[in-house]
Amino acid sequence: MASHFNAVLIGLCLGLLAQSGSGASAATFEVEDLEPSNPDLVGDAAALPNLNESLDDAAKTRLADALLRFGRTDFIGAEAAARALTESHPQAPEGWYTLGLALANLGRPDEAILALDEASLRYKKNAEPLILKGDILFQLRRADEAATAWSAATEVDPANFRAHERLAALAEGKGDREGALDLYLSSMQGDVNRSYPRIQAARLALLLGRPSQAEGLLADAAKADDADDQVLDYLARAKIGLDKIGEARSLFTRLTKRGTHARAFTSLAKIEIANGRLQEAHDILARGEAAFPGNPLILQDQGALLGAEGNYAQAMAKFEAALAIAPNEPKLLKSAGLAALRLGQKDKAVSFARNLVALPRATADDYLWLGSLLENTGARDEAAAIYRTVLETSPDNFVALNNLAIVLSDTSPDEALKLAQRAAELAPTIAAVRDTLGWAQFKAGQIDAAAATFEALHAADPKAALAAYRLGVVRLEQGKADEGRALLHEALALDPGFSYAEEAKLRLN
Known part of the structure; x- marks a missing residue:
């Protein structure tokens, strides 16, 4: 017997296909691409020491020699020159710092850390040795020690943006968006002209659902003719979140004219779709395809728009063209x-769903999608195994509980009833879950309990054909033939093509 909740799940997903290109709400901005998969904590090069005027001529000569050798990637020579400086002038932090740099590049991290500690003890305001120490520790996967070093760097030099930005990336990597945002804002105080922390702070503000804050961070920067693409993109998303659609359209249009940002075309098309201008959306996406041939994002949105219009064959062609380029893209x-x-x-x-769950970051919803499709094709045993897999890691997933109950209702009615009861406890207001509970009660021989469940469902929605059908089946089982047949007729009258219409007709005959 087909799963009612399975049918509901598939129906909802098909509705999402129709909506995915429709920009369902003009005041909703996309954030999926804003989450960094791997924050880069050590992307910028270490700063070299300056020639300190307090050094005597011999020390300056040795330091200059060490720096020149380092610049030529002669790290062995740089180590020798820097070590000579630490021996002749042990109180000069520049020698220890340069030695730490050379040792780090020679793949001797423990020695490098010792040298950098010596430099940190001697510097009064320079936080760079601590930053480099943190970088080395992070590369050694000692993240907590790295954070301690970077935090110490912010105390030595609060204006050093490099320390704040490393701590921000580390905080975000741990899921602390609030903390990361605060650290990027602190980084901006160190150098107000740097766009990177401003853009990152705006990105986090969007992820935190604060479009107004993102707008405040980017509005001035967007006024420049050569404003960064991300500034215009993130500001436009903020404008959408603030329901300033006209301003968002102008910003995305600026980006499309540059021809440097594929997402600008899809974002602009979504605005047109939300306003019912489907042909304009097609035209925008066509321009995007011309500017970015084979771009999977544009192909995907073209397919979504075609699907929303019911052109599923053309939509499939677009999706398959996109998958040829990005075969592991979940969406x-x-x-x-x-x-x-x-x-x-x-x-x-089913084949697409199998590929989906094979991805490293497959979600419980992805497995449920595969299970529902398998169930829909009659592969009930495999579907049951999929639902059990979900429940191993998410024991309170009511969809998996519900669907597994349906699959087992004929073969293991007692287990199915327990699963259905738990699903109903977790999702008591969802009619499809209550329907599963009633059917599990019926199959487990609890006829009176099933009657009560379906009576409540039928009373709550007297125009639902399924509830009338289920109650009719129960009444027949209770020996109330006239009432049962009347309910089956009622179900067919409410919806002649509902999922159990043929069974209703068989029972009537």
């Missing part, structure tokens, strides 16, 4: 699977 695999389902290509939809 593409899901969209292609939905289009295949609309085209009646169930096996193809």
Whole structure:
């Protein structure tokens, strides 16, 4: 017997296919691409020491020699020259710092850290040895010690943006967006002309749902003709979040004219779709495809728009073209699977879903999608195994509980009832879950309990064909033939093509 909740799940997903190109809400900005997968904590080069005027001529000569050798990547020579300086002038921090740099580049991190500690003891305001020490520790996967070094660097020189930005990236990597945002704002105080921390702070403000703060961070920077692409993109998203659609359209249009930012075309198209201008959206995406041939993001949105218009074959062609370039893109695999389902290509939809769950970052929802498709194609045992896999890591996932209960209702009615009861406890207001509970009660022989469940469902939604059908089946089982047949007729009258229409007719005959 087909799963009612499975049908609901698939129906919802098909609705999402229609909406995915429609910009369902003009005041919703996209954030999926704003989350860094791996924050780069040591992307910029270490700062070299200056020739300190307090050094005597011999020390300056040795330091200059060490720095020249370092600049030529002669790290062995740089080490020798720097070590000579530490021996002749042990109180000069420049020698220890340069020695630490050379040793780090020679792959001797423990020695480098010792030299950098010596430099830190001697410097009064220079935080660079501590920053480099933190970088080395982070590369050694000693993140907590790295954070301690970077924090010490901010105390030595509060204006040093490099320390703040490393701590910000580390905080975000641990899921602390609030802390990361504060650190980027602190970094801006060290150098107000740097765009990087401003852009990162705006990105985090968007992720935290604060478009007004993002707007405040970027509005002035966007006035420049050569404003960074990300400044215009993030500001436009903030404008959407503030329902300033006209301003967002202008910013995205600026980006499309540059021809340097593929997402600008898809974002602008979504604004037009949200306002019902579908042909304008097609034209914008066509311009984007011409500017960025084969770009999977543009192909995906073209497919989504075609799918929303019911052109599933053309949509599938776009999705498959995008997958040829980006075969492991989850959103593409899901969209292609939905289009295949609309085209009646169930096996193809299952294939896309299998590829989806094979990805390293597959989610519980991805597994549920595969399970629902397998169930829909009759592979009930494999579907049950998928649902059990979800429950191993998410024991309170009510969809997995519900769907597994349906699959087991014929073969293991007692287990199915326990699963359905737990799903109903977790999602008591969802009619499909209550329906599963009632059916599990019926299959487990608890006829009166099933009657009460379906009576409540039918009373809550008297126009629902399924509730009338289920209650009719229960009434027949209770020996109330006239009432049962009347309810089956009622179900067919409410929806002649509902999912159990043929069974209703068989029971009536």
